[in-house]
Every structure is written in structure tokens, then in C-alpha cells.
Amino acid sequence: MNLYILVPIIGCLALVFAYLLTVRINKVKPGNSLMEEIANAINDGAMAFLRRQYKTLIIFVLCLMAVICVAGILTNGEDSMLPATAISFAAGAFCSILAGNIGMRVATRANVRTATAAWQNGLNKALGIAFSGGAVMGMSVVGLGLLGLGIIVLIFDNPAIINGFALGASSVALFGRVGGGIYTKAADVGADLVGKVEAGIPEDDPRNPAVIADNVGDNVGDVAGMGSDLFESYVGSIIAAMALGAAIGIGAKGEGIIAPLLIAAGGIIASIIGSFFVSAKEGGNPQKSLNNGTLVTSILAVIFTFIVTKLVLPATFTTGNLLGSTKTFSSTGVFLATVAGLAVGFAIGKITEYYTSADYKPVKRIAASCETGVATNIINGIATGMGSTAIPIILIASGIFASYYFAGLYGIAMAAVGMLSTTGMVVAVDAYGPISDNAGGIAEMSHLPKEVRKITDSLDAVGNTTAAIGKGFAIGSAALTALALFSAYTKAVGIEIINILDPKVVIGLFVGGMLPFLFSSMTMQSVGKAAGFMIEEVRRQFREIPGLMKGEAKPDYAKCVDISAKAALKEMVIPSLMAVLVPIFVGLCPGLGKECLGGLLAGTLVTGFLLAIFMANSGGAWDNAKKYIEDGSHGGKGSEAHAAAVNGDTVGDPFKDTSGPSLNILIKLMTIISLVFAPLFM
Numbered sequence: 001m002n003l004y005i006l007v008p009i010i011g012c013l014a015l016v017f018a019y020l021l022t023v024r025i026n027k028v029k030p031g032n033s034l035m036e037e038i039a040n041a042i043n044d045g046a047m048a049f050l051r052r053q054y055k056t057l058i059i060f061v062l063c064l065m066a067v068i069c070v071a072g073i074l075t076n077g078e079d080s081m082l083p084a085t086a087i088s089f090a091a092g093a094f095c096s097i098l099a100g101n102i103g104m105r106v107a108t109r110a111n112v113r114t115a116t117a118a119w120q121n122g123l124n125k126a127l128g129i130a131f132s133g134g135a136v137m138g139m140s141v142v143g144l145g146l147l148g149l150g151i152i153v154l155i156f157d158n159p160a161i162i163n164g165f166a167l168g169a170s171s172v173a174l175f176g177r178v179g180g181g182i183y184t185k186a187a188d189v190g191a192d193l194v195g196k197v198e199a200g201i202p203e204d205d206p207r208n209p210a211v212i213a214d215n216v217g218d219n220v221g222d223v224a225g226m227g228s229d230l231f232e233s234y235v236g237s238i239i240a241a242m243a244l245g246a247a248i249g250i251g252a253k254g255e256g257i258i259a260p261l262l263i264a265a266g267g268i269i270a271s272i273i274g275s276f277f278v279s280a281k282e283g284g285n286p287q288k289s290l291n292n293g294t295l296v297t298s299i300l301a302v303i304f305t306f307i308v309t310k311l312v313l314p315a316t317f318t319t320g321n322l323l324g325s326t327k328t329f330s331s332t333g334v335f336l337a338t339v340a341g342l343a344v345g346f347a348i349g350k351i352t353e354y355y356t357s358a359d360y361k362p363v364k365r366i367a368a369s370c371e372t373g374v375a376t377n378i379i380n381g382i383a384t385g386m387g388s389t390a391i392p393i394i395l396i397a398s399g400i401f402a403s404y405y406f407a408g409l410y411g412i413a414m415a416a417v418g419m420l421s422t423t424g425m426v427v428a429v430d431a432y433g434p435i436s437d438n439a440g441g442i443a444e445m446s447h448l449p450k451e452v453r454k455i456t457d458s459l460d461a462v463g464n465t466t467a468a469i470g471k472g473f474a475i476g477s478a479a480l481t482a483l484a485l486f487s488a489y490t491k492a493v494g495i496e497i498i499n500i501l502d503p504k505v506v507i508g509l510f511v512g513g514m515l516p517f518l519f520s521s522m523t524m525q526s527v528g529k530a531a532g533f534m535i536e537e538v539r540r541q542f543r544e545i546p547g548l549m550k551g552e553a554k555p556d557y558a559k560c561v562d563i564s565a566k567a568a569l570k571e572m573v574i575p576s577l578m579a580v581l582v583p584i585f586v587g588l589c590p591g592l593g594k595e596c597l598g599g600l601l602a603g604t605l606v607t608g609f610l611l612a613i614f615m616a617n618s619g620g621a622w623d624n625a626k627k628y629i630e631d632g633s634h635g636g637k638g639s640e641a642h643a644a645a646v647n648g649d650t651v652g653d654p655f656k657d658t659s660g661p662s663l664n665i666l667i668k669l670m671t672i673i674s675l676v677f678a679p680l681f682m
Contacts (some may be wrong), residue, residue, distance in 0.1 A: 003258050003312070008150030010265035014143030014424065017272050018136045022106055025132050030109075031116040035446045038212075039112035042438065045216035045561045046108055050224060052569055053179050054097060057172060061093045064171065064580070068164065071680055085164035085676060088152050092168025095148040096231045100176055100224035103137030103431060107223045110136075111215075111438035118439065118455040119448050124279060126455055127286050130439065130463075131278050131293075134431035137223060138424040141231045142268050145169075149235060149261065160246075163676050166239040166485075169232035170669040174579055177665055178523055179572035180225030181658030183564045184217025185527045188657075189650045190534030190560070194542070200638065206445040207548055209541040209555035210534055213564045215441045220568075221657055222434035222467065227427065229665060230470070233477050234423045236668050238264050240484035241413035243675070247491045248410055250317045256410060259312050260417045263338065266304025270297045271424030286462045290429050297425040298346060302339055305418060309335040329407045334414055337403035341415030341480060342422070344399035345473055348392050352472030355388040356620030358461070358628040362388075366625040370641040370648070371634055377625070377648040385618025385655075389610050392472070396479050396609075403480075413484035419477045430470030433463025461627055471616040471661050478664035479609045485671040486601050492678035493594040498602060504592055508599025515582065515600075516608040519666055520615065520659040522575045527654035530567030537563055575662075579669045587674065587681035594681040597674055605667050612663035619656020622648040 030036050065086040072083035110133025118126035152165055187210050195201050195208040205211065241260035250256025274297030278289050313331040355362050362384045369376040403415035420426075440456035490498070499505055537560055547553040587597045626645040634641040674681075 003262065004150065004153055007153070007261045007265055008147045010268050011143045011145070011147030011150055014139040014268045014272070015147065018102070018139035018143060021132045021136050021139070025106065025110050025113060025129060025136075028113040028129060029116060030112045031119070032446070035112050035115065035442055038442050038445050039108065041212050041557065042111070042215045042219065043108035045212060046104055046219040046224075048561075049183060049216065049220050049565045049568070050101060050104065052565060053175070056569060056573070057093070057097065057175055060171065060175070061090060061168070065090055068676070071677060074680075082158070082161055084156060085161050088156070088161050088164030089168040091148050091152055092165035092235065093172045094168070095144040096169045096172040096176075096228045099137075099140045099144045099231050100227040102140045103227040104219050104224040106136040107133050107219055107431060107435050107438075109133070110435050112442050114435055114439035114459070115442045115446070115448065115452065115456060118443065118459075119452045123286070123455050123458070126439070126459060127289065128279065130432050130435045130459060131275070131290070131428060133435045135275050135424075135428040137227050137431040138271065138427035141227055141234060141427050142264070142271065142424040145231055145235045145238075146261070146264060146268065149238060153261070162239055162242060163672065166232070166236045166672045167669075167676050169228075169235050170665060170672055171580065173228040173232035174576045174662065174665045174669055175572055176225045176228035177662045178575055178658065179568045180217075180221035181523065181654070181662060182526050182530055182571050183568035184214075184221030185653045185658050186530030186534050186564045186567055187213035187217040187560065188653050189527070189531035190538050192646050192650050194535055194538040198539075202444060207551055207555065209538045209557060210560045211441065211445065212557040213534070213560040215438050216561060217564060218434040218437050223431050226430055226470065226661070229661060230423055230427050230430070230474055232665060232668065233474050233481065234264070234420050236485070236672065237413070237416035237420045237477060237481045240481050240488060241410070241417050243488040244410050244413045244484060247488060250410060251314050255313050256317070259308055259334070260414060262308045262312060263305050263414075263417055263421055266308060267301045267421030268424055270300035270304060271422060271428070273297070273300055274425050275428065286459055290432070290462065290466060294422070294425055294429060297422045298342060301342060301418075301421045305338050305342075305421065306335055309338070327408060329411070333406035334411060337406040337411030338414045338418035338421075340399050340402040340406070341418035344395050344415070345419035345476055347395050348472050348476040349469040351388070351391050351395070352469050352617060352620070355384060355617045356624055358624045363621050363624045363628060366621055366648070367628045367634055367641070367645065370625065370629060370644040374644045374647045377622075377644045378651060381618050381622045381625070381648055381652060384621045385614040388617040389613045392476060392613050393610070396476060399480065400483065409484070409487045412480060412487070416477055416480035416484055419473075419480060426470055426473055429466045433460070433467040436460045436463040461624075467620070471620070471656065472613065474661065475609065475612045475616060475664045478612070478668055479605065482601075482605050482667045482671050485668065485675055486605065489601065489671060489675045489678060490598060492675060493598075493681055495594060495598055498595070498598045500599075502595055504596040505599035507592070508586065508596040508601075509603040511586075512600035512603025512605075513607040515578070515604050516611045516663050516666065519575055519578060520611060520663065523659045523662060524654050526567070526571035526575075527658050530564065530571065533563050533567060534560060579666050580673055583670050583674045584677055584680075587677065594678075597681065601671050601674060604670055608663045608667040612660050615655040615660030615663070619652035619654075619660060622652030623656065625649075
């Protein structure tokens, strides 16, 4: 039997499960007419932004397809640069776009139905709808990922061409993350600073002109953007392992190439089964319920990994190490390396939870610092984020050491596959957060009873933590995936050792180390600029629309939605293009070349990983410190401590939802660009 056929079949299974979940969600009534009106406004705004964003993306995809075709012809189809890579690139971009689109369409249906379930049925039903909406996103990501990869493998039977699929996924993901992040944070900052601090009204009060834009932003940034983000992480890890399996030559029949695909397929089955373990009793803890599903999924993924490595891989194989010598490894070693990656991913999630959840000391310490003002809040938030980098670095280093010890370079790549084998469940839990957040907003704007908002707030509080865990998970997997892709790049260009005494390598290290900071600066400034326009517009409406503060007039929601959309589409282009153009320029530049590019990739990987963790965890901690105070601590809502916490949260918003999560895509996109265009640098 051709095992490759199983890959698209399992991908289709995930999509069928996503469809069944969608049917289940649609059976729930969307509530009263006001709730439907608000939900439709959120859906229309989100889809309008995606349509405008995709117009920009299509131009970019077509241009890069043309470049890949021309480069393939110029290199005469040698090594990894083949004209057919352009087809694989387009397929990866299309699948990434489709995954984000499906997830957001369902999320904007699930949000109002979650609010309705909380109103009419209680916590467990609301949790079920919100999680089902997230699971549609998760199943779409892994299903389209495996379906697309499986079809490309069956058509071309050339691992080199598949690199283009990862390039397409990464390109769309960066545009989606940056654009969505700018959109959502511009609206969020405007809604918070003017609405909550200056006007003193609740976060989702319908009198706030930015409230619809804020809820739209949750979908375009935290659902569609996050879906594209983890889609590219997922396929990137699989393709990195396939590339190394092909380069090393594991197995006489390409067993090293098919193994990561089958492990990912097993992860899909594990995620489907694990989703049935997510349920909560009335008055129970939603976090515990989500943890149960994640734990079951992880255990099943380990079992499937053991089966695949024992039945598919050769009992022993010989491969080279970083210094060029050879060593013999076993299928058991590959299993242990893969499980090491899964364990590191789980541990990074727990560490992220510690630093960003209000149940633990770091967030409580930040909340306490709000009593002495904004400055101490900012200082403590930055310190928490910086300190949070230490343990993840040690965990990643331990994972690299263990996986390399057990199975060499191939083991490092398989560790990334192991870490991302449960992506279906991880995305489901992550996307659950913005759906719950939207449900709370709809409940507030629809004037539902306070008990309903209490239920949605309990779901949303957990969602903040799960979102932070998802970002930590994606960032951690980026380090292993980028390292595996980096190894594939060095083999493609014939570099055995990156010599840090070589001036060209040193130049690359410094420039590469600088790029994540420049990228973050550009995206942060974009959020600040867009937020400035939003703040001015919200203030104008409060000032010029008679009766708005009394609830006697309706705000111009569409104007705020348009401000966020225009700013996001304008500001996302230059940072995204930087990731594509810089590696090609350095690789082709006379006097620099492939060695300098190797140093650049190494420098970007190190600083990008650290900066991403710092920004994501600082932002998550500031956010939950604000919610901790809003729950009644340190004076509660309306206190000076609350005002300081809101200001800290607005600083943290672009940290955790724009710049931080975009960095993990940056380091992988630069590496995959270098791998695809490697023949031009020879």
C-alpha cells in the first residue's frame, strides 16, 4: 500500500469533522434581533477586511510565483529550484488563506451563539459552542495542511518542490499576522483609552464608536491571523523534517520523508478524539476542561508516534552530524526525539501560563504595582516579560540537545513535528478565546442580564490564558522548525560549518540580530499611528454627536472599522516584504553570499525567539493584570489602579498581538526563502 495516500485522506477526515462541527454550531439560534444585528456587523466588517487584504496578497503571490519560475529557469532546474516550485508555493498560499477564511466565518457565527447559550443554557453549553468554533479553525488548519501537502507529494514526488508550499504558507501568515495585528490593536487601544479611561464606560459599551471595530479585530487578528500563523508553523515543521529526511537519505524507500507526514496524521486523529473530552459542569472551571482535552490529545499523539516510528522507519540508519561525521541512530531514537519536542511544547505552554495567568504571582505582582501608577506597572510588565525568556530558552536548548542526541539533525526536525503534532487541539483552544471575547461583547451591547456577562467573562478570562499559551507554543515551535530549515539550507548550499571568525558570517550575525528589533519597531509604530487616528475619531464622535454619551444616538461604527482596515492594509506591506527581500539580497550580494546569509539566519533566530517570548508574555501579563483588577482586586473598576492597568494593557496589546507573534513567522519565512532560493546563491 502507498502510505502517501493516507495523508490526504486523513486531511479530508479533519475537514469533514470541521464541517460536522459547523453544522452543530449553526443549529443553535443566534439570539434576539439586536444580537443578530450586532453579530452581522462584526461578520461584515471582518469579511470586508479579509477581501481587501486578499487583494493585496494575490498581487504578492502572483509576483513571487513569477520570480520563482524565472529563477527555476535560470538555474536550469538544478537542486531545489525548480519551476514547479511556483505551483507548490501557490498551493501553500491558497490553503493558508482558505484555513483563515473558514475559521473566521465560523467564529463570527459561533460568537453570538455562545452568548445565546450562556443566556439560555449556562456555562457548559456556552463552552461547547465556543470550543466547537475554535475546533473548526483547528481542524481546518491541520486538514488543509495535510491535504495540500499530500496532494503536492503525490503529484510531484519531489521533496524539493514541497519547500514552495511552506514558502506560500509563511508568506500569507506574515501578511495575515501583521495586518490583522495592526487592525485589532488600533481598535483595541482606541476603545480602551477613550472609552474606558476617558469616558469611564465599560469595554463593550454600545456607546463606544470603536466597539464594533474592536470585536472585528478579535477575528481578523486572533482567529484568521492566528490560524494562518499556526498553519505555516504546522506545515513548516513537517516540510523541514521531510527535507532533512530526503537530504540524509533515511530508508531505501523514502521512509524518512513519509514518517513526519504520518505522525502529523496521527496527531489529527488524536485531536479529534481529544475534543470529545472538553466539557464542564455548571460552576466548574473551563480551564480544567480544556486541559483535559489537551492532555488526552497529547497522550494519544505519543501512542501514534510510537506506532509510526516502529512500523515505518528502518530499525537503524546512519546519518551525518553538524561537524560532518556520521553516526548510527535507531527508530526508537526518532521516537524519543519526537516525544522530546512534544514534551518541550507542553512545558513551554505551562511556563507561559505561569507568567500570564492571574492565578500566579507574576500577574498578581503587576496588578499590585498598578496602585503606585502607570510607570511601575510598565516597569513590572517589562521585567516579567524579560524574565520569562529564561526557562523557555533552557527548555528549547534541552529539547535540541535531547533530540540531536537521540537522532541527529533529523531528530531536531522531528522534535518540531512532535511539538506541532497536536496543532488541531492547540488551535482549537487558542481560537476559543476570541470567540468567547466576542460573545461577552455581544452580551454587553445587547443589554443581556449581568449573569450572562459573568459566564462569558469566565470563558474570556480562560481565553486570555489559552491565547498566551498558543502564542508561546507557536514561538517555541518556530525555534525548532527554523533550526531544522537552517540545517536544510546549509546542506543545500554546501556549507558544513558556520565559521564565526569569518567576517562575512559576523556581519550576517549582527544584521540578523538587528532585524527582529527593526521589524518590531516598524509594526509597533504602525499600531501607534493607526491607534492615534482611532483615538481622534472616537473623541470626535463623543464630542460632536449629540446624545451619544446618554445612549440617545448611535455611533458611526463604520468609520472606525474603516480606519483600522485602511491602516492595517497600508502598514503591513513594508515589514512583510522585508522578510522576503533581505535574505535574497544578502545571498546575491557580491562579497556577502551564502556564508553571510547563514550568519544572518542564525542571528535572526536567536534574537527573534527571545524578543518574541518577551513581547508575548509581557503583553499577556499586562492584559490579565487588568482583568484581575476588574474582578475586584486593588480597588476594582474605576479605581486609579484600574486606570494604570488599562494603560499598561494598551502598551501590551501590540506586544502580544502584533509584533510578538509575527516574529516567529519572520524567522521561519526568512529561512524558507533562503532554502527555496539556495541554488541562486551557489
